[in-house]
Amino acid sequence: MEQLFSEGIKKTPSSFIREILKTTAQEDVISFAGGLPNPISFPINELKESTNRIITTFESKVFQYGTTEGYEPLREYIADRYKAKHGLKFEKDDILITTGSQQALDLLGKVLINKGDAVAIEKPGYLGAIQSCSLYQPSFKEITLTQEGLNTDELESVLQNNKVKFLYTVPNFQNPTGITYSRENRAKIREIIADHDTFLVEDDPYGDLRFEGEDLSYIGGDFLPQSILLGSISKIITPGFRLGWICTKNRELMNYLVIAKQAADLHSNIFAQYIIYDYLSHNDLNQHITKIKALYKEQSSAMKEAIQQYFPKEVSCTSPQGGMFMWATLPKGQSSLDLFQRASQKKVVFVPGDPFYTNQTNAPTLRLNYTNSNPDTITEGIKRIASVM
Numbered sequence: 253m254e255q256l257f258s259e260g261i262k263k264t265p266s267s268f269i270r271e272i273l274k275t276t277a278q279e280d281v282i283s284f285a286g287g288l289p290n291p292i293s294f295p296i297n298e299l300k301e302s303t304n305r306i307i308t309t310f311e312s313k314v315f316q317y318g319t320t321e322g323y324e325p326l327r328e329y330i331a332d333r334y335k336a337k338h339g340l341k342f343e344k345d346d347i348l349i350t351t352g353s354q355q356a357l358d359l360l361g362k363v364l365i366n367k368g369d370a371v372a373i374e375k376p377g378y379l380g381a382i383q384s385c386s387l388y389q390p391s392f393k394e395i396t397l398t399q400e401g402l403n404t405d406e407l408e409s410v411l412q413n414n415k416v417k418f419l420y421t422v423p424n425f426q427n428p429t430g431i432t433y434s435r436e437n438r439a440k441i442r443e444i445i446a447d448h449d450t451f452l453v454e455d456d457p458y459g460d461l462r463f464e465g466e467d468l469s470y471i472g473g474d475f476l477p478q479s480i481l482l483g484s485i486s487k488i489i490t491p492g493f494r495l496g497w498i499c500t501k502n503r504e505l506m507n508y509l510v511i512a513k514q515a516a517d518l519h520s521n522i523f524a525q526y527i528i529y530d531y532l533s534h535n536d537l538n539q540h541i542t543k544i545k546a547l548y549k550e551q552s553s554a555m556k557e558a559i560q561q562y563f564p565k566e567v568s569c570t571s572p573q574g575g576m577f578m579w580a581t582l583p584k585g586q587s588s589l590d591l592f593q594r595a596s597q598k599k600v601v602f603v604p605g606d607p608f609y610t611n612q613t614n615a616p617t618l619r620l621n622y623t624n625s626n627p628d629t630i631t632e633g634i635k636r637i638a639s640v641m
């Protein structure tokens with residue numbers, strides 16, 4: 253029945269992380285694999301109160317169909333927060349609520365990619381973006397990520413030589429590397445993008461989780477006609493509600509995104525949108541985020557220290573200023589897939605680098621998540637990996 257399936261789905265890689273998560277559900281395995289927020293950061297009691305309150309207040313409304321664009325007060329809240337924190341001038345009509353920012357990526361693929369179109373993406377890049385784009389069969393153009401951000405010479409050359417539909421970036425605490433683009437790098441990318449007929453996607457689920465250094469302005473934010481900014485509550489409130497958003501001032505794009513969303517799921521879960529808006533109106537989100545940042549700072553320090561103490565000196569590692577991941581590079585010639593096999597026998601797992609590239613196997617790199625284990629467990633896990641390096 254092979255011929256009955258679409259070319260797109262046959263070419264789409266399955267999520268390596270989701271597969272790993274299945275095999276590592278046992279209690280005694282230390283997992284640095286998933287990108288899971290620490291469950292102690294979920295505001296469970298506050299969400300319980302909000303749930304009760306919205307049912308009492310709005311009754312059947314919260315159980316009814318909603319609008320495709322999303323719950324208006326929530327969209328207004330998001331616009332106001334970008335204004336207060338970053339000076340961006342988004343309004344509610346520039347915001348489409350999505351089923352997690354993962355759906356935003358899928359909608360962008362639907363609206364922008366024809367088979368064979370060029371899409372520029374960081375190397376290494378977020379595997380969920382690679383996966384969701386793959387369904388629409390683009391030709392990926394990888395742009396090397398350096399400690400400073402994107403290699404802008406490569407970006408310039410890719411944009412000169414291809415009709416690139418969009419550049420996909422994660423400028424803050426990138427997934428998988430934890431790297432943050434520098435101020436200069438952002439300015440240079442902005443200049444390059446402004447000269448080309450292409451969209452710029454800034455996917456920013458981690459930007460609020462800065463535990464070191466100062467916030468930097470977005471590359472495109474709200475000021476390039478081709479700017480698209482993605483956000484999510486997954487890493488700052490809860491991923492289970494599946495709520496994210498797309499912001500763009502480009503009307504034509506927004507209209508197409510709304511049509512694509514109607515076709516996909518009519519609208520995102522309205523019950524969850526009411527709860528989250530109520531939660532946001534009755535609690536101080538910044539105070540909540542401050543607690544998460546303190547937690548992740550401690551966990552990332554534990555991982556950094558353990559790596560310095562136990563990993564061989566030839567293994568290099570990024571040092572994130574926020575977010576959830578570190579990225580280690582093994583000496584040339586070594587494969588992190590082989591290391592993964594040995595480490596899993598010691599009951600510790602991570603994500604080998606391969607799925608973060610569109611076209612590379614046996615990469616010497618690996619992603620380590622530090623947000624879902626306590627500092628002692630982190631130290632023990634790193635020691636176990638080091639013992640089989």
Ligand SMILES: Cc1ncc(COP(=O)(O)O)c(C=O)c1O
Pocket residue numbers: 287351352353354355378380422427455457483484485486491495496
């Ligand atoms: C860069 C990036 N984009 C998007 C997502 C998806 O997030 P959401 O839970 O909002 O769908 C993730 C999740 O890990 C991510 O790391």
